[in-house]
Amino acid sequence: MSTKSTNNMPQKENYDSLKLENQLCFPLYAASREIIKKYRPYLDELGLTYTQYIAMMVFWEQKKITVKELGEKLYLDSGTLTPMLKNLETKGYVHRYRDKNDERVLNVEITKEGEALKEQAVHVPEQMSGCIALAPEEAMQLYGLLQKLL
Amino acid sequence: MSTKSTNNMPQKENYDSLKLENQLCFPLYAASREIIKKYRPYLDELGLTYTQYIAMMVFWEQKKITVKELGEKLYLDSGTLTPMLKNLETKGYVHRYRDKNDERVLNVEITKEGEALKEQAVHVPEQMSGCIALAPEEAMQLYGLLQKLL
DNA sequence: TATAATTAAATTGTGCCAAATTTAATTGTG
Protein backbone atom coordinates (compact mmCIF):
# COMPACT_ATOMS: atom_id res chain seq x y z
CA MET A 1 0.00 0.00 0.00
CA SER A 2 1.22 3.46 -0.86
CA THR A 3 2.04 5.91 1.87
CA LYS A 4 0.59 8.66 -0.29
CA SER A 5 -3.05 9.73 -0.26
CA THR A 6 -4.18 7.19 2.30
CA ASN A 7 -5.86 9.91 4.38
CA ASN A 8 -8.06 12.85 3.64
CA MET A 9 -5.67 15.54 4.81
CA PRO A 10 -5.03 18.26 2.24
CA GLN A 11 -1.73 17.42 0.59
CA LYS A 12 0.80 19.94 -0.58
CA GLU A 13 2.62 18.48 -3.55
CA ASN A 14 6.39 18.76 -3.64
CA TYR A 15 7.31 20.96 -6.57
CA ASP A 16 11.06 21.12 -5.88
CA SER A 17 11.76 19.12 -9.02
CA LEU A 18 10.32 22.03 -11.02
CA LYS A 19 12.70 24.61 -9.57
CA LEU A 20 15.11 26.01 -12.13
CA GLU A 21 17.99 25.53 -9.71
CA ASN A 22 17.29 21.80 -9.56
CA GLN A 23 17.55 21.31 -13.31
CA LEU A 24 20.61 19.73 -14.88
CA CYS A 25 19.53 20.43 -18.44
CA PHE A 26 19.11 24.16 -17.99
CA PRO A 27 22.73 24.99 -17.01
CA LEU A 28 23.84 22.65 -19.78
CA TYR A 29 21.74 24.55 -22.28
CA ALA A 30 22.73 27.97 -20.91
CA ALA A 31 26.45 27.17 -20.63
CA SER A 32 26.49 25.85 -24.17
CA ARG A 33 25.02 29.06 -25.54
CA GLU A 34 27.23 31.29 -23.39
CA ILE A 35 30.41 29.58 -24.53
CA ILE A 36 29.39 29.60 -28.18
CA LYS A 37 28.78 33.32 -27.72
CA LYS A 38 32.39 33.70 -26.59
CA TYR A 39 33.60 31.95 -29.74
CA ARG A 40 31.85 34.48 -31.95
CA PRO A 41 34.42 37.31 -32.07
CA TYR A 42 37.16 34.83 -32.99
CA LEU A 43 35.01 32.96 -35.50
CA ASP A 44 33.87 36.23 -37.04
CA GLU A 45 37.48 36.77 -38.08
CA LEU A 46 37.30 33.49 -40.00
CA GLY A 47 33.85 34.27 -41.34
CA LEU A 48 32.46 31.08 -39.80
CA THR A 49 29.53 30.40 -37.50
CA TYR A 50 30.05 27.92 -34.67
CA THR A 51 28.22 25.15 -36.53
CA GLN A 52 30.32 25.76 -39.62
CA TYR A 53 33.44 25.73 -37.44
CA ILE A 54 32.76 22.29 -35.95
CA ALA A 55 31.93 20.99 -39.43
CA MET A 56 35.26 22.34 -40.71
CA MET A 57 36.99 20.59 -37.80
CA VAL A 58 35.70 17.32 -39.18
CA PHE A 59 37.00 18.17 -42.66
CA TRP A 60 40.39 19.20 -41.31
CA GLU A 61 40.70 15.72 -39.84
CA GLN A 62 39.08 13.68 -42.57
CA LYS A 63 39.01 15.55 -45.93
CA LYS A 64 35.93 13.69 -47.24
CA ILE A 65 32.71 12.52 -45.59
CA THR A 66 29.10 11.87 -46.50
CA VAL A 67 26.28 14.05 -45.15
CA LYS A 68 24.95 11.08 -43.20
CA GLU A 69 28.28 10.38 -41.51
CA LEU A 70 28.80 14.04 -40.74
CA GLY A 71 25.36 14.15 -39.18
CA GLU A 72 26.20 11.22 -36.93
CA LYS A 73 29.41 12.90 -35.77
CA LEU A 74 27.81 16.27 -35.08
CA TYR A 75 24.37 15.03 -33.94
CA LEU A 76 22.75 17.08 -36.70
CA ASP A 77 20.34 16.10 -39.47
CA SER A 78 20.05 17.02 -43.15
CA GLY A 79 17.64 19.83 -42.34
CA THR A 80 20.51 21.62 -40.62
CA LEU A 81 23.41 20.28 -42.66
CA THR A 82 22.12 20.79 -46.20
CA PRO A 83 21.88 24.60 -46.06
CA MET A 84 25.00 24.88 -43.89
CA LEU A 85 27.10 22.82 -46.32
CA LYS A 86 25.75 24.78 -49.28
CA ASN A 87 26.90 27.89 -47.43
CA LEU A 88 30.38 26.41 -46.89
CA GLU A 89 30.47 25.49 -50.58
CA THR A 90 29.57 29.06 -51.53
CA LYS A 91 32.46 30.27 -49.39
CA GLY A 92 34.68 27.85 -51.33
CA TYR A 93 35.73 25.68 -48.40
CA VAL A 94 34.07 22.41 -49.49
CA HIS A 95 32.92 20.70 -52.64
CA ARG A 96 29.70 18.64 -52.75
CA TYR A 97 29.09 15.82 -55.22
CA ARG A 98 26.90 12.72 -55.50
CA ASP A 99 28.47 9.33 -54.95
CA LYS A 100 29.04 7.44 -58.22
CA ASN A 101 28.10 4.09 -56.66
CA ASP A 102 25.00 5.35 -54.86
CA GLU A 103 23.42 8.51 -56.16
CA ARG A 104 21.46 8.95 -52.94
CA VAL A 105 24.67 9.70 -51.09
CA LEU A 106 26.21 13.17 -51.12
CA ASN A 107 29.95 13.37 -50.55
CA VAL A 108 31.44 16.52 -49.13
CA GLU A 109 35.14 17.14 -49.59
CA ILE A 110 37.36 19.92 -48.33
CA THR A 111 39.01 22.23 -50.88
CA LYS A 112 42.49 23.81 -50.86
CA GLU A 113 40.88 27.00 -49.55
CA GLY A 114 39.27 24.99 -46.76
CA GLU A 115 42.62 23.45 -45.85
CA ALA A 116 44.23 26.87 -45.86
CA LEU A 117 41.67 28.17 -43.36
CA LYS A 118 43.12 25.75 -40.80
CA GLU A 119 46.15 28.01 -40.42
CA GLN A 120 44.00 30.83 -39.10
CA ALA A 121 41.64 28.55 -37.20
CA VAL A 122 44.44 27.12 -35.08
CA HIS A 123 44.49 30.39 -33.13
CA VAL A 124 40.84 30.04 -32.10
CA PRO A 125 41.37 27.38 -29.40
CA GLU A 126 44.42 29.31 -28.17
CA GLN A 127 42.39 32.47 -27.73
CA MET A 128 39.41 30.62 -26.26
CA SER A 129 41.46 28.80 -23.62
CA GLY A 130 41.65 32.03 -21.67
CA CYS A 131 37.85 32.30 -21.63
CA ILE A 132 37.15 29.06 -19.81
CA ALA A 133 37.05 29.37 -16.04
CA LEU A 134 37.96 25.76 -15.34
CA ALA A 135 41.19 24.13 -14.18
CA PRO A 136 42.54 21.47 -16.58
CA GLU A 137 41.44 18.58 -14.35
CA GLU A 138 37.97 20.09 -14.00
CA ALA A 139 37.75 20.42 -17.76
CA MET A 140 38.70 16.76 -18.11
CA GLN A 141 36.08 15.79 -15.55
CA LEU A 142 33.41 17.83 -17.35
CA TYR A 143 34.43 16.30 -20.66
CA GLY A 144 34.07 12.79 -19.23
CA LEU A 145 30.64 13.49 -17.77
CA LEU A 146 29.39 14.99 -21.04
CA GLN A 147 30.65 12.00 -23.01
CA LYS A 148 28.78 9.75 -20.62
CA LEU A 149 25.63 11.74 -21.24
CA LEU A 150 25.94 11.49 -25.02
CA MET B 1 63.51 33.41 -24.69
CA SER B 2 60.90 31.17 -26.20
CA THR B 3 61.73 27.56 -26.98
CA LYS B 4 59.62 27.86 -30.10
CA SER B 5 60.88 28.88 -33.54
CA THR B 6 64.45 29.50 -32.46
CA ASN B 7 65.81 27.46 -35.36
CA ASN B 8 65.20 27.31 -39.08
CA MET B 9 63.96 23.72 -39.20
CA PRO B 10 60.69 23.27 -41.06
CA GLN B 11 58.01 23.15 -38.39
CA LYS B 12 54.91 21.06 -38.51
CA GLU B 13 52.25 22.95 -36.63
CA ASN B 14 50.37 21.07 -33.96
CA TYR B 15 46.71 20.97 -34.91
CA ASP B 16 45.54 18.76 -32.05
CA SER B 17 43.66 21.68 -30.54
CA LEU B 18 41.44 21.66 -33.64
CA LYS B 19 40.39 18.04 -33.27
CA LEU B 20 36.73 17.61 -32.49
CA GLU B 21 37.57 15.14 -29.73
CA ASN B 22 39.63 17.79 -27.93
CA GLN B 23 36.81 20.30 -27.76
CA LEU B 24 34.94 20.93 -24.54
CA CYS B 25 32.31 23.14 -26.12
CA PHE B 26 31.20 20.62 -28.71
CA PRO B 27 30.02 17.86 -26.30
CA LEU B 28 28.41 20.59 -24.21
CA TYR B 29 26.52 21.83 -27.24
CA ALA B 30 25.64 18.33 -28.46
CA ALA B 31 24.60 17.02 -25.04
CA SER B 32 22.41 20.04 -24.46
CA ARG B 33 20.52 19.47 -27.70
CA GLU B 34 20.26 15.71 -27.21
CA ILE B 35 18.73 16.11 -23.76
CA ILE B 36 16.33 18.82 -24.89
CA LYS B 37 15.27 16.39 -27.62
CA LYS B 38 14.39 13.85 -24.94
CA TYR B 39 12.20 16.39 -23.18
CA ARG B 40 10.10 16.87 -26.28
CA PRO B 41 7.60 13.98 -26.01
CA TYR B 42 6.81 14.96 -22.43
CA LEU B 43 6.65 18.68 -23.17
CA ASP B 44 4.47 18.02 -26.21
CA GLU B 45 1.83 16.73 -23.81
CA LEU B 46 1.90 20.13 -22.09
CA GLY B 47 2.00 21.97 -25.40
CA LEU B 48 5.25 23.69 -24.40
CA THR B 49 8.63 24.02 -26.08
CA TYR B 50 11.71 23.62 -23.89
CA THR B 51 12.31 27.38 -23.78
CA GLN B 52 8.70 27.97 -22.77
CA TYR B 53 9.05 25.26 -20.12
CA ILE B 54 12.03 26.86 -18.40
CA ALA B 55 10.27 30.22 -18.55
CA MET B 56 7.20 28.67 -16.89
CA MET B 57 9.50 27.24 -14.21
CA VAL B 58 10.46 30.80 -13.32
CA PHE B 59 6.79 31.83 -13.12
CA TRP B 60 5.90 28.82 -10.97
CA GLU B 61 8.48 30.04 -8.46
CA GLN B 62 7.97 33.76 -8.73
CA LYS B 63 4.54 34.66 -10.23
CA LYS B 64 5.70 38.05 -11.57
CA ILE B 65 8.91 39.21 -13.25
CA THR B 66 10.10 41.78 -15.76
CA VAL B 67 11.39 40.78 -19.20
CA LYS B 68 14.83 42.08 -18.26
CA GLU B 69 15.02 40.01 -15.07
CA LEU B 70 13.73 36.94 -16.85
CA GLY B 71 16.39 37.41 -19.51
CA GLU B 72 19.10 37.54 -16.84
CA LYS B 73 17.86 34.33 -15.26
CA LEU B 74 17.57 32.40 -18.53
CA TYR B 75 20.51 34.02 -20.36
CA LEU B 76 18.14 35.09 -23.13
CA ASP B 77 17.47 38.52 -24.65
CA SER B 78 14.34 40.30 -25.82
CA GLY B 79 14.76 38.97 -29.35
CA THR B 80 14.01 35.53 -27.99
CA LEU B 81 11.77 36.44 -25.07
CA THR B 82 9.37 38.88 -26.71
CA PRO B 83 7.85 36.43 -29.22
CA MET B 84 8.05 33.52 -26.75
CA LEU B 85 6.18 35.46 -24.03
CA LYS B 86 3.57 36.61 -26.56
CA ASN B 87 3.11 32.95 -27.41
CA LEU B 88 2.68 32.03 -23.72
CA GLU B 89 0.18 34.88 -23.39
CA THR B 90 -1.79 33.55 -26.38
CA LYS B 91 -1.90 30.16 -24.68
CA GLY B 92 -3.30 31.95 -21.62
CA TYR B 93 -0.50 31.08 -19.21
CA VAL B 94 0.85 34.60 -18.60
CA HIS B 95 -0.34 38.19 -18.70
CA ARG B 96 1.90 41.02 -19.96
CA TYR B 97 1.50 44.64 -18.92
CA ARG B 98 3.62 47.79 -18.73
CA ASP B 99 4.86 48.96 -15.35
CA LYS B 100 2.91 51.95 -14.03
CA ASN B 101 6.02 53.57 -12.53
CA ASP B 102 8.22 53.01 -15.59
CA GLU B 103 6.49 52.45 -18.88
CA ARG B 104 9.67 51.06 -20.44
CA VAL B 105 9.39 47.99 -18.24
CA LEU B 106 7.15 45.09 -19.18
CA ASN B 107 5.87 42.94 -16.33
CA VAL B 108 4.93 39.36 -17.00
CA GLU B 109 2.66 37.62 -14.52
CA ILE B 110 1.44 34.04 -14.39
CA THR B 111 -2.31 33.40 -14.72
CA LYS B 112 -4.52 30.83 -12.96
CA GLU B 113 -4.22 28.66 -16.08
CA GLY B 114 -0.46 28.95 -15.87
CA GLU B 115 -0.51 27.91 -12.23
CA ALA B 116 -2.76 24.96 -13.07
CA LEU B 117 -0.27 23.72 -15.66
CA LYS B 118 2.18 23.06 -12.83
CA GLU B 119 0.14 20.03 -11.81
CA GLN B 120 0.85 18.32 -15.12
CA ALA B 121 4.38 19.67 -15.40
CA VAL B 122 5.45 18.06 -12.16
CA HIS B 123 5.50 14.71 -13.96
CA VAL B 124 8.05 15.89 -16.51
CA PRO B 125 11.12 15.72 -14.22
CA GLU B 126 9.89 12.36 -12.92
CA GLN B 127 9.70 10.94 -16.43
CA MET B 128 12.97 12.53 -17.51
CA SER B 129 14.96 11.19 -14.56
CA GLY B 130 14.98 7.79 -16.25
CA CYS B 131 16.53 9.29 -19.37
CA ILE B 132 19.73 10.58 -17.77
CA ALA B 133 22.57 8.08 -17.73
CA LEU B 134 24.34 9.58 -14.72
CA ALA B 135 24.58 8.51 -11.10
CA PRO B 136 23.29 11.12 -8.61
CA GLU B 137 26.80 12.11 -7.49
CA GLU B 138 27.92 12.44 -11.11
CA ALA B 139 24.93 14.64 -11.82
CA MET B 140 25.86 16.82 -8.84
CA GLN B 141 29.42 17.02 -10.08
CA LEU B 142 28.27 17.99 -13.56
CA TYR B 143 25.92 20.59 -12.11
CA GLY B 144 28.75 22.13 -10.12
CA LEU B 145 31.08 22.31 -13.09
CA LEU B 146 28.41 23.91 -15.28
CA GLN B 147 27.64 26.51 -12.61
CA LYS B 148 31.33 27.32 -12.48
CA LEU B 149 31.32 27.82 -16.25
CA LEU B 150 28.33 30.17 -16.15
C1' DT C 1 11.09 -8.53 -62.91
C1' DA C 2 7.45 -5.73 -60.78
C1' DT C 3 6.70 -3.52 -56.74
C1' DA C 4 7.09 -2.83 -51.92
C1' DA C 5 10.22 -1.31 -48.45
C1' DT C 6 14.12 1.15 -47.24
C1' DT C 7 17.48 4.71 -47.41
C1' DA C 8 19.75 9.48 -48.08
C1' DA C 9 19.09 14.24 -48.98
C1' DA C 10 16.36 17.97 -49.71
C1' DT C 11 12.45 20.70 -48.58
C1' DT C 12 9.02 22.91 -45.59
C1' DG C 13 7.33 25.10 -41.53
C1' DT C 14 7.90 26.54 -36.74
C1' DG C 15 10.58 28.21 -33.11
C1' DC C 16 14.39 29.70 -31.22
C1' DC C 17 18.91 32.64 -30.73
C1' DA C 18 21.60 36.64 -30.94
C1' DA C 19 23.52 40.95 -33.05
C1' DA C 20 22.07 45.29 -34.57
C1' DT C 21 18.75 48.76 -34.99
C1' DT C 22 14.62 51.26 -33.66
C1' DT C 23 11.23 53.24 -30.55
C1' DA C 24 9.77 55.12 -26.45
C1' DA C 25 10.48 56.33 -21.70
C1' DT C 26 13.40 57.92 -18.10
C1' DT C 27 17.42 60.04 -16.01
C1' DG C 28 21.37 63.11 -15.70
C1' DT C 29 23.61 67.48 -16.50
C1' DG C 30 24.50 72.22 -17.82
Added chain:
DNA sequence: CACAATTAAATTTGGCACAATTTAATTATA
Protein backbone atom coordinates in the same frame (compact mmCIF):
# COMPACT_ATOMS: atom_id res chain seq x y z
C1' DC D 1 13.94 73.60 -18.28
C1' DA D 2 16.41 71.62 -22.51
C1' DC D 3 18.64 68.06 -24.37
C1' DA D 4 22.03 64.45 -24.24
C1' DA D 5 22.68 59.93 -22.47
C1' DT D 6 20.83 55.88 -20.86
C1' DT D 7 17.61 52.19 -20.45
C1' DA D 8 13.99 48.50 -21.68
C1' DA D 9 11.44 46.25 -25.20
C1' DA D 10 10.41 45.45 -29.68
C1' DT D 11 11.73 44.70 -34.28
C1' DT D 12 14.65 43.08 -38.00
C1' DT D 13 17.72 39.92 -40.04
C1' DG D 14 20.35 35.77 -40.70
C1' DG D 15 21.44 31.27 -39.26
C1' DC D 16 20.53 27.41 -37.17
C1' DA D 17 17.70 23.15 -35.14
C1' DC D 18 14.44 19.81 -35.76
C1' DA D 19 10.04 17.36 -36.90
C1' DA D 20 7.59 16.00 -40.77
C1' DT D 21 7.16 15.37 -45.51
C1' DT D 22 8.84 14.74 -50.18
C1' DT D 23 11.86 13.11 -53.82
C1' DA D 24 14.87 10.04 -55.84
C1' DA D 25 17.73 6.01 -55.67
C1' DT D 26 18.58 1.45 -54.08
C1' DT D 27 17.47 -3.03 -52.17
C1' DA D 28 14.51 -6.88 -50.97
C1' DT D 29 11.06 -10.00 -52.05
C1' DA D 30 6.97 -12.15 -53.91
